Amino acid sequence: MKDAWIPFAARAVPRYTSYPTAADFSPETGEAQLRAWMAAVAPGEPVSAYLHIPFCEKLCWYCGCATSVPNGYRRVGEYTDLLLKEISLKADAMGPHGGLAHLHFGGGSPNILSPADFLELADAMRRSFGLREGAEIAVELDPRTMQAGQVAAFARAGVNRASLGVQTLADDVQQAINRVQPREMVVALIEDLRGVGIGAINMDLMYGLPYQTTQHVAQAAQFAAEMGAARVSVFGYAHVPWFAKHQRAINENTLAGIRERFTQARVAAMTLEAAGYVAIGLDHYARADDALAIAARAGRLRRNFQGYTDDPCATLIGLGATAISQFREGFSQNCKDRKAWAGAIQAGRLPSERGIALTAEDRLRAHAIETLMCQLEVDVTAVCAAMGVADDSLDDALESARALEAVGLCYVSGSVITVPEEARIMLRTVGQCFDARSPALAQQRHAKAV
Ligand code: SF4
Incomplete structure (x- = not known):
């Protein structure tokens, strides 16, 4: 592991099994x-x-x-x-x-x-x-x-x-x-x-x-x-x-x-x-x-x-209690507390207690994060085109990725961000470049990058 990666590896980052998390x-x-x-x-x-x-x-x-x-x-x-x-x-x-x-x-x-x-x-x-x-x-x-x-x-x-x-x-x-x-x-x-x-x-x-x-x-x-x-x-x-x-x-x-x-x-x-x-x-x-x-x-x-x-x-x-449902429009989570979950069902209600409706920007960033997490590479311009938005809509992420490029966690070529094989297990850190919602929160709630 490169010395320069240690501060990034010690940082808490979401697993990005969803965005928003x-x-x-x-x-x-x-x-x-x-x-x-x-x-x-x-x-x-x-x-x-x-x-x-x-x-x-x-x-x-x-x-x-x-x-x-x-x-x-x-x-x-x-x-x-x-x-x-x-x-x-x-x-x-x-x-x-x-x-x-x-x-x-x-x-x-x-x-x-x-x-x-x-x-x-x-x-x-x-x-x-x-x-x-x-x-x-x-x-x-x-x-x-x-x-x-x-x-x-x-x-x-x-x-x-x-x-x-x-x-x-x-x-x-x-x-x-x-x-x-x-x-x-x-x-x-x-x-x-x-x-x-x-x-x-x-x-x-x-x-x-x-x-x-x-x-x-x-x-x-x-x-x-x-x-x-x-x-x-x-x-x-x-x-x-x-x-x-x-x-x-x-x-x-x-x-x-x-x-x-x-x-x-x-x-x-x-x-x-x-x-x-x-x-x-x-x-x-x-x-x-x-x-x-x-x-x-x-x-x-x-x-x-x-x-x-x-x-x-x-x-x-x-x-089931805590289970999350996913739709094109957003996420909905069942009650975490089992008594609240049971009470809702007994009353004939769907036991949902929280969730989030996706904005157009959430969808754009989710698409970019999922592409990177699956393919270790994302073409930011292609993501913007696929989502029908201006091709500079994710320039903030490209800029963040360039900072990570300086330590070898990714490479940025034009609008393409690539994570090298040796940095695969730090993929979430690069994904976080697209996260406009939870970088600060992530420090408190999530596990370390490695
Ligand atoms: S890891 Fe957790 S969920 Fe799995 S068997 Fe152990 S206690 Fe149960």
């Missing part, structure tokens, strides 16, 4: 706006959906997700019943859309659901929204807490992609993050999934965890490649104990410094690329025959709240 959402955009956007979905337009299951059997100390430990199944069962009602409320509010192209169960740990409840939710989505031919149904899994009959239920529900949280295989790191998960457990789950025909296996890995070394990261990346994972995500541990209180269980003195974190991320990239994986955007890797790599080659890669995707849908319906 959730930090800019406000209560002014609530249920009425959400209903108007849902009703306006065009006839025949394919849509996607995300179901948030905010429970885990045990907390991992590194976790930054919206989740909690339910201590028994009663709360999970009650949540499932409410989610079924929300599915029905939202399906009724939708315009005459063309059915689901992607359905994603995330969390938390969706495999905390009993097989029967998972099937009921999947059936309700299928009945209420309809499923398009070839739709992707994906589920995030915690290999430690699989239940008997669960893999068979996924197969019955039509699940065709599973994302396994692996993070690390090193024993001492696993102990320090409260996530003990032997390699054999992951291997057995992959074999079970493949045995029922769920062949597309994604793996999530991490760097920057307590006691984690470069060798540990290389070992986990090698494992993912050996297991033939279709996609691998490599996320840096974001230590934000003021936001995620359980992270206080992690001793800061056991965390790698910025230089070491950078090296760990680079080693993961080199290991995966040497094994034939294609680097996708900031932190994803895909086998060359996977839909994500194909979309990247064809210039169809997208970035949304689930990260990088080949999902072309402009509409994403979020269901």
